[in-house]
Amino acid sequence: MTAPLFTEPEWSFETLDRVLKAVEEIAIQDLKLDIYPNQIEIISTEQMLDAYSAMGMPLMYHHWSFGKLFAREEGLYRAGHIGLAYEMVINSHPCISYLLEENSMTMQTIVIAHAAFGQKHFFKNNYLFQQWTNAESILEYLAFAKRYIAACEERYGHGEVEAVLDSAHALMDQGVFRYRRPPRPSRARVLEKQRRRLEHAEEDYRELWRTLPQGAEPPPPDRNSWDIEEDEMGVNPKLPEENLLYFLEKYSPTLKSWQREILRIVRHLAQYFYPQRQTKVMNEGAATFVHHTIMHMLYEKGLLTEGAIFEFLASHTAVVFQPEFDDPRYSGLNPYALGFAMMSDIRRICEEPSEEDRLWFPAFAGTGDWRGVLKNAWANYRDESFIEQFLSPKLMRDFRLFALADQADAAVLNVSAIHDEAGYRRVRSTLARQYDISEAGPNIQVTGANLKGNRKLFLEHRMHRGVPLHAQLRSQVTTHIERLWGHDVALEEIAGD
């Protein structure tokens, strides 16, 4: 019988190290996880709140909205309304995870298994992250962004910078390339380009010109690349453009070069977070499944005391709790609960399939290779496709899922399908589409810009099944676009599909 890793509730660096080695052994050798080098940092509650309010990043430029978030979270936390996350992971290389100093040793063990192994494996191996984000350079890029924006504030004043950031933040959801892969210049090239832009601006600066009534600002270098004019056929090859921030950065007639750079920074951030928004269920599910598995293996090896495993179970149960829709605590499907249930279910199907499972999942039911199936799922799916592919009838029954059809002008909701033989497929695909963020969010595109005449910018919201934009927010955000474009903006809502 091996001695348990720890018996005291307080953590220390030695026990953390012992635990990490034990967890790592299971994660690498049994589960065959593949991770970036770990960097584990112990932080205080205030630092956790800091990280919370700065989009979960260890460094971030300054903006009032982060201060607002901090004040709100701090208030809620001090009043005891919310607990803090026990951990936070940053998708970077090396992968940084934060552990809260207040955690007990059992919690630290869970958190290490959850964050340092589960989430990190997911970040490193999922195709979305591999394709769209650049773990190697994100921290350096943020450092650059922070410096750059601080420099702008010094040079052009807080108000000016704040105005641009406000407008850019309002368009963050429309600041990503959804369907085309963003160009991925290396960090060195990004910095080099930035440096050259600055140098160019400085060389162009002439004290004499500054005193002239006009032409104080050197023309934006992008002026030459205004190639959004229509060709002979009346068709513009570059439009429509889905990435509003990109479009404004490149073609806005009024922005100065530093303002364009700020748009670029915000756009890069939005792009960086885009995969995370598409994989909430999978990401948290994978991490929860990994920590659950590892904790049980540790316990079976005699490395955890009974007290520790009970503490773990209590906390785990709270994390994967799913209130029902008529419960006052209900606020949507809990990604931890759904993700964890689906992954545990995959393991069950591999090990002890029922007849139904063999029918629904002939490819892997009963093969016993749950590690392989899960790793494949983690690598090649996002929430939407994962649910469409792997949600089993048994889970739909367990969660008692039912689908509703809603029409805005009707007085009633129609129950279109429930968890029965006739409804499984419909419930499943409805749920899957709910997680497709390109469908859940508005689809707004730039369709034209009158550059020769009144410089009006034309936007189109292609309504999905006739759902319009929220009217008040629509006008507020349009004001922000007008500020960036510098001229009138027309946003039209047309029937899409």
Place this chain on the structure above:
Amino acid sequence: MTFFIDRRLNPKGKSLANRQRFLRRARAQIREAVQKSLKDSGVADIAKGRKIRISTQGTKEPRFRLDPKKGGKRDFVLPGNKEFITGDQIKKPPSGQGGGSGKDAATSGDTEDDFEFTLREDEILDIFFEDLELPNLVRTTLSEVPSQHWKRAGITTSGSPTQINLIRTMRNSFGRRLALKRPTLAEIKALEEDIALLEGKTAAAGEDARLLALKVELERLNSRRKWIAFIDPLDVRFNAFTEQPQPTSQAVMFCLMDVSGSMGEREKDLAKRFFVLLHLFLKRRYEKVDIVFIRHTHDAQEVDEQTFFYSRQSGGTIVSTALDKMLEIQKERYATADWNIYAAQASDGYTQSGDAKRCVELLETELMPICQYYAYIEILDEREMEVFSSEEAGAELWRAYRMVAENWKNFATKRIAKPADIFPVFHELFRKQETA
């Protein structure tokens, strides 16, 4: 390879810059909330950090959102079905309740609540004293005879040797030596070595001529070195100083309070609150502010802050004694050339009959000419406040002081009856003036 890093000791307040930006952004709402929350609280508590609740107006972050209530179709899935079967129809819950799907309520954007957060002490005071300042401070200090002090004023060509500026002098000398091609020691030394070398050799024919040429050259260089001085009087520079008037921004505040029997506990409490506020304000606003506390009954004494605010005394009331005391202290310690003099007096308006006349005399002839500002706070009970609702009506001292106020612009009189009056009156007294 895994590293543990202990970040707990890292510098705190990483988000302070964000907080300041947020406070600046929500300034209007925060100010309103702070004023409201201060209105009913005791002065002693004013400097404490407190929770305030502000609306999110002005700090909204709009994003495009869909509004499925307004039109179109959608499908969604909920967990926890109990009795529904396919084809059932469910009445929509009334709007605003969140109802059908909690997710909508969370994402529709305009349901963001007011929110509550804690402001720290200095932030509260910042906001509270935002528009206030000591009246007339700058103007009169400049018109007073200011004290002088010496200030560096560049470089001159003449001065006393102790003020010589070595760097400038040597730089000039070096430039001049270069321009006039003064031979360096190294050049001369090299030449001398050459000569020594030639002299050492037994002179071969033809070498003589060269030796001679070198000697002539050496002679020329040496004489050149002589007439191009290493440091010429032309090179010498001195640090210059000029005398500059220095405006004094030090101020002294005289706090005068009646502590006699006629001042009840309530009156004294109100007066104290006013002075506490004043005290906080002054300590915060100006670096160098002296505060003198004078309390009086039929006799005046200078006391320390603690005694002034918290100890009691009994006796009659002669207000002029306090004014005498103030004048005495001023003459002794606070010369008008160096100090701006402010005074605030709190009283219930009663004084020995006939004394009011002497007070006016003292103020008119002695005090007002030297004071930048004199504020008189009369503390009434609420019944009296109703009786004396007009400015003219009032006790003897009030009427007397009204006369002074007519003659002197920098004399102000105000009445306070309840704690809630203090903040408005204070604000009015120390409001920033449009034209200084």
